[in-house]
Amino acid sequence: MNKSLMNAKDAELIVKSSVLKRRRKDKRLKFYGRSTIFIALSFLVFLFYSIFEKGIPGFFQYYVTLDVNLDQKRLDPKGDLSHESLYNGDGRGLVLEALYKVIKPKGRKEKKSAKKIISSNADVRIAKMILNDPSILGKTIPITFAVDDDIDSFLRGYIKRDTPESDRRINDKVINFVDILVKENKVIYKFSDYILTGSASRSPEIAGIKGALIGSILTLVVCFFLSFPLGVATAVYLEGFAPKNKITEIIEININNLAAVPSVVFGILGLAIFIGVFGMPRSIPLIGGMVLAIMTLPTIIISSRAAISAVPPSIKDAAYGVGASKLQTLMHHVIPLAIPGMLTGTIIGMARALGETAPLLMIGMVAFIVDIPNSIQEPATVLPVQIFMWADFAERMFINKTSSATIILLVFLILMNAIAVFLRNKLERRW
Amino acid sequence: MTLIYLILILLFISLCWFYLGNNSAKIIKTKSGRLHSLAHYYGLYVLLYSFLPSFFVFIIISVFDDLLFSFLINDYIPDNIKIEPDYNKTIILAQIQNLIDGINFGNPSDWIILASEKMQEWFKISTISNYCFSILVAIIGGYLGFKNIDQDFRSRNSVEKIVIFLLALSSVIAILTTIGIIFSVIFESLRFFAIIPASEFLFGLTWNPQFEGAERAGSGQEGLASYGSVPLFVGTLLISFIAICIAVPVGLYSAIYLSEYSSKKERSFFKPLLEILAGIPTVVYGFFAALTVAPMLRSGGSLLGLDVASESALAAGFVMGIMIIPFVSSLSDDVINAVPQSLRDAGYALGSTKNEVILKVILPAALPGIIGSIILAVSRAIGETMIVVMAAGLAANLSFNPLDAVTTVTAQIVTILVGDQEFESAKTLSAFALALTLIVITLILNFYALYIVKKYREQYE
Numbered sequence: 001m002n003k004s005l006m007n008a009k010d011a012e013l014i015v016k017s018s019v020l021k022r023r024r025k026d027k028r029l030k031f032y033g034r035s036t037i038f039i040a041l042s043f044l045v046f047l048f049y050s051i052f053e054k055g056i057p058g059f060f061q062y063y064v065t066l067d068v069n070l071d072q073k074r075l076d077p078k079g080d081l082s083h084e085s086l087y088n089g090d091g092r093g094l095v096l097e098a099l100y101k102v103i104k105p106k107g108r109k110e111k112k113s114a115k116k117i118i119s120s121n122a123d124v125r126i127a128k129m130i131l132n133d134p135s136i137l138g139k140t141i142p143i144t145f146a147v148d149d150d151i152d153s154f155l156r157g158y159i160k161r162d163t164p165e166s167d168r169r170i171n172d173k174v175i176n177f178v179d180i181l182v183k184e185n186k187v188i189y190k191f192s193d194y195i196l197t198g199s200a201s202r203s204p205e206i207a208g209i210k211g212a213l214i215g216s217i218l219t220l221v222v223c224f225f226l227s228f229p230l231g232v233a234t235a236v237y238l239e240g241f242a243p244k245n246k247i248t249e250i251i252e253i254n255i256n257n258l259a260a261v262p263s264v265v266f267g268i269l270g271l272a273i274f275i276g277v278f279g280m281p282r283s284i285p286l287i288g289g290m291v292l293a294i295m296t297l298p299t300i301i302i303s304s305r306a307a308i309s310a311v312p313p314s315i316k317d318a319a320y321g322v323g324a325s326k327l328q329t330l331m332h333h334v335i336p337l338a339i340p341g342m343l344t345g346t347i348i349g350m351a352r353a354l355g356e357t358a359p360l361l362m363i364g365m366v367a368f369i370v371d372i373p374n375s376i377q378e379p380a381t382v383l384p385v386q387i388f389m390w391a392d393f394a395e396r397m398f399i400n401k402t403s404s405a406t407i408i409l410l411v412f413l414i415l416m417n418a419i420a421v422f423l424r425n426k427l428e429r430r431w
Numbered sequence: 432m433t434l435i436y437l438i439l440i441l442l443f444i445s446l447c448w449f450y451l452g453n454n455s456a457k458i459i460k461t462k463s464g465r466l467h468s469l470a471h472y473y474g475l476y477v478l479l480y481s482f483l484p485s486f487f488v489f490i491i492i493s494v495f496d497d498l499l500f501s502f503l504i505n506d507y508i509p510d511n512i513k514i515e516p517d518y519n520k521t522i523i524l525a526q527i528q529n530l531i532d533g534i535n536f537g538n539p540s541d542w543i544i545l546a547s548e549k550m551q552e553w554f555k556i557s558t559i560s561n562y563c564f565s566i567l568v569a570i571i572g573g574y575l576g577f578k579n580i581d582q583d584f585r586s587r588n589s590v591e592k593i594v595i596f597l598l599a600l601s602s603v604i605a606i607l608t609t610i611g612i613i614f615s616v617i618f619e620s621l622r623f624f625a626i627i628p629a630s631e632f633l634f635g636l637t638w639n640p641q642f643e644g645a646e647r648a649g650s651g652q653e654g655l656a657s658y659g660s661v662p663l664f665v666g667t668l669l670i671s672f673i674a675i676c677i678a679v680p681v682g683l684y685s686a687i688y689l690s691e692y693s694s695k696k697e698r699s700f701f702k703p704l705l706e707i708l709a710g711i712p713t714v715v716y717g718f719f720a721a722l723t724v725a726p727m728l729r730s731g732g733s734l735l736g737l738d739v740a741s742e743s744a745l746a747a748g749f750v751m752g753i754m755i756i757p758f759v760s761s762l763s764d765d766v767i768n769a770v771p772q773s774l775r776d777a778g779y780a781l782g783s784t785k786n787e788v789i790l791k792v793i794l795p796a797a798l799p800g801i802i803g804s805i806i807l808a809v810s811r812a813i814g815e816t817m818i819v820v821m822a823a824g825l826a827a828n829l830s831f832n833p834l835d836a837v838t839t840v841t842a843q844i845v846t847i848l849v850g851d852q853e854f855e856s857a858k859t860l861s862a863f864a865l866a867l868t869l870i871v872i873t874l875i876l877n878f879y880a881l882y883i884v885k886k887y888r889e890q891y892e
Contacts, residue, residue: 026786033688036681043753050723230601237598255605260877262814272615327591355712358816362848384714391718
C-alpha cells in the first residue's frame with residue numbers, strides 16, 4: 001500500500017466542499033419533512049373546504065311567500081280541528097290557488113306545470129300551523145313554503161337557463177313562473193326550517209336530520225351505559241385483583257385483539273348473535289348501542305387501565321397504612337383520582353362510536369325511517385348512516401344536505417374531543 | 432316497558448333491605464359496642480343478597496320466555512302448513528307478532544288469530560310470574576342475608592368477595608365477545624364451505640354471488656353464481672397498496688420532521704392537527720372521495736387522455752391513504768423519540784450532520800418500530816369499509832389497474848349483508864367466509880406488528 005499522504009490544503013478543500021454538500025442534504029431533508037406536513041394538512045384543509053363549501057348552502061334554501069286564504073271549510077272538513085280532519089283538508093288546493101293568483105297561468109297545461117313549484121309538503125305545513133294556532137283559520141295570511149328541489153337548484157344556478165329545454169329537469173314555462181315570482185319579490189333565501197327539524201324524506205327540500213340525530217343520541221346512550229361500567233369494572237379487576245395467571249393473560253391478549261378487529265366484523269357479530277340467535281328486531285338503537293359498546297370496550301378498558309396505573313403507589317400505600325382493604329383503597333382513593341383519565345378515554349371511544357357506520361349498516365339501521373324514534377326499541381337510523389344514504393341519492397340538493405349533515409356530525413365530534421382535551425388538561429393531575 | 436317498573440321495584444326492595452341491615456348493625460353496635468365491620472357493610476351485604484338473585488331471575492325469565500313461546504307455538508301451527516315447501520317459522524312468528532301489535536295485512540287465517548291470542552295470554556302469564564318470582568326472590572334473599580347479621584359476622588369481607596367476583600365477571604365479557612365473533616363467523620363459514628369447496632373460494636377468479644332464485648332465472652353462464660374470492664383480495668390489496676404509497680412517505684417524513692427538526696411548540700401544534708385526520712369518520716372520507724376526489728381524478732385523467740372509471744381504486748386508495756397518515760406518523764414519531772439520546776450524541780460526536788444521524792443511526796435503530804407502525808396501518812386499510820363502499824364500487828374486476836373500478840372484501844360483506852337476507856343461501860354465507868379470512872389476515876398482521884414493536888422495545892429498555 002503505497003498511498004501518498006494528501007497535503008493539508010487539498011484535504012481542507014475537499015472537506016469544505018463536502019461539508020457544503022452535506023449541509024445542503026440536511027436542509028433538503030428538513031424541507032421534505034416540512035412539506036409533507038404541509039401536504040398532509042392541506043389534505044385536511046381541502047377536505048374541510050369541500051364539505052363546508054357545499055354544506056353551508058345546505059343549511060339554507062329558497063322559500064316562496066304566498067297569501068293563502070285559510071278557508072275553514074276546505075281545511076277542516078269535519079270541523080273538529082282533529083289531526084285526521086286537518087290532514088284530509090285541501091291545503092294543497094288553497095296553496096295552489098294563492099300561487100295562481102301571483103303567476104296567473106293560462107289553461108290546464110300551464111297550471112299543471114305550475115304545481116311543480118311548491119314542495120309537496122305545503123299542506124302538512126298549513127295543518128301544523130293550524131294545530132299550533134287555530135285562530136288563523138278563515139283569515140288570509142302570508143305563509144312561506146319551501147320550493148321544490150328542482151326549482152331550488154334552478155335558483156341556485158345549478159340548473160342553467162341556457163341548457164336546451166329537453167335536457168333540463170324543469171321546462172321553460174316553470175322558469176317563466178319562477179321569474180314572475182322573483183320579480184314580485186315573493187322568493188326568499190333563508191335558513192332552512194327542515195334541515196334540523198325535518199326527518200328522513202325522499203324529497204330533498206323537506207329532508208332533515210332530526211330523526212337520525214335522535215337515533216344517534218339513543219344509540220350512544222345505550223353504548224355508554226353498557227360500555228362505561230363494564231369497561232371500568234374490567235380495568236379495575238385487571239389492574240387491582242387479577243392474579244397473574246394464564247386466564248388473565250388470555251383476557252389481556254383478547255382485549256388487545258378486539259381493538260384490532262375491523263369494525264365490520266362487529267356488525268356481523270350483532271347480526272348473527274343478537275338478531276340471528278336471540279331474535280331481536282332489526283334497526284333498533286338498542287342493538288346498535290350493544291354492537292358499538294362491544295366495539296368501544298377495548299378503548300375504554302385500555303385507557304382506564306392506563307389511568308388507574310398512573311395513580312402513584314404512595315397514595316395506595318398511605319391508604320393501606322391506615323388499614324384500608326384493597327377494595328377500599330381502590331374505590332375510595334385510586335378510582336376517584338383516575339376518573340378524569342377514564343372519562344377522557346370513554347369520550348374518545350364514544351366519539352369513534354358516533355362516527356361509525358359499517359357495523360350499523362349490517363344490523364339494519366340503514367332502513368328508510370320517517371318517524372322520529374321515541375325509545376331504544378323503535379327502528380331508527382343514525383347520523384353517519386343518514387349521510388351514507390343521502391350520498392347515494394341523485395337529486396342535486398341532497399349533495400348540499402349531505403354536506404350539511406356532515407358538518408353537524410363533525411361539530412359533534414369536535415365538541416366531544418374538545419371536552420376530552422379539556423378534561424385531560426384541567427382535571428388530570430400530574431404527579 | 433312494564434319491565435322497567437319491575438327493576439325499579441326490585442331496587443326499592445333491596446334498598447329497604449339495605450336500610451334494615453344498616454340499622455340493625457348500628458343497634459348491635461350500640462348494644463354490645465363491638466362490630467366486625469362498618470355498619471353500612473352489613474346494609475350492602477343484605478342489599479346484594481336481595482338484588483343479585485332477584486335480578487338474575489328477572490333476566491332469565493324475560494330472556495327465555497320468548498324462546499319458550501316460539502317453541503310452544505308450534506302446536507298451534509297446522510300440520511298442512513308445516514309441510515309446505517316455503518314454510519318459514521320466522522315469517523309466521525312475525526305474522527303472529529304483527530297481529531299482537533295490532534298491525535294487520537289483509538285477513539289473517541283463523542289459526543294465526545288463535546295462536547296470537549294464546550301468545551298474548553302467555554305473555555301476560557310470563558309478565559305476572561316474572562313480577563311474582565323476582566319480588567319473592569328479592570324478599571327471601573334479603574331475609575337470608577339479614578339473618579346472617581351478628582356482631583362477629585365479617586360482612587366487609589363477604590361484600591368485597593361479591594364485588595370482586597362481579598368485577599371479574601365483567602372482564603369475562605371480552606372473552607365472550609371473542610367467542611361470539613368466532614362462533615358466529617366459523618359456523619356460518621363451515622356451512623358455506625359445505626356448499627362451495629374451499630379451494631374454489633380461495634383460488635377462483637370470478638366473484639358473482641347470486642341468490643338461488645336469480646341463479647335459476649339467469650340463462651347460461653352469466654346467471655351462475657361463482658364464489659372465487661381472488662378478485663376481492665386483489666382489489667383490497669390494490670387499494671391498500673395505493674393508500675400505503677401515500678401514507679408511508681408523508682407519514683414517515685412528517686414523523687422525522689416532528690421528532691428531529693421541529694421545536695417543542697411546533698410539535699405540540701402539528702401533531703394533534705395531523706391526528707385529526709384519524710378522527711374524521713370514515714363515512715365523511717367516503718363522501719369526500721365519491722363527491723370531490725373521484726370527479727377530480729376523472730377530469731384530470733381525461734386531460735391526460737386516460738380513461739378513469741367514475742368509481743376507481745385510485746380515488747378510494749388516495750383518500751384512504753390520507754386517512755391512515757396519522758397511524759404511520761404518530762406511531763413512527765413515538766418510536767423515533769424512543770431511540771436513546773446517547774445514539775444521537777455518538778453520531779454528532781463523530782461530526783455527522785443531523786441528516787446523517789437520522790438516516791444512518793436513528794432510522795436503522797427505529798426501523799422495526801416503523802415497520803410495525805406501517806403494518807398496523809396496512810391492517811387498518813384492509814379492514815376499512817365505508818370509503819371503499821362509497822368510492823371504489825362493487826364491480827368485482829380482477830384488475831391491477833388503479834384506474835379501474837374494483838371491489839374489496841369489506842365492501843362485499845356490507846353489500847351482501849345489508850337488507851334482508853336468507854341465512855340459508857350461499858350468497859349470505861359467503862359474507863361470513865369473507866369475514867373469516869378478513870379476521871385471520873388482520874389478526875396475523877396485528878400480532879406480527881405488536882411482536883416486532885415489543886421485540887424492539889426490549890432492546891433499549
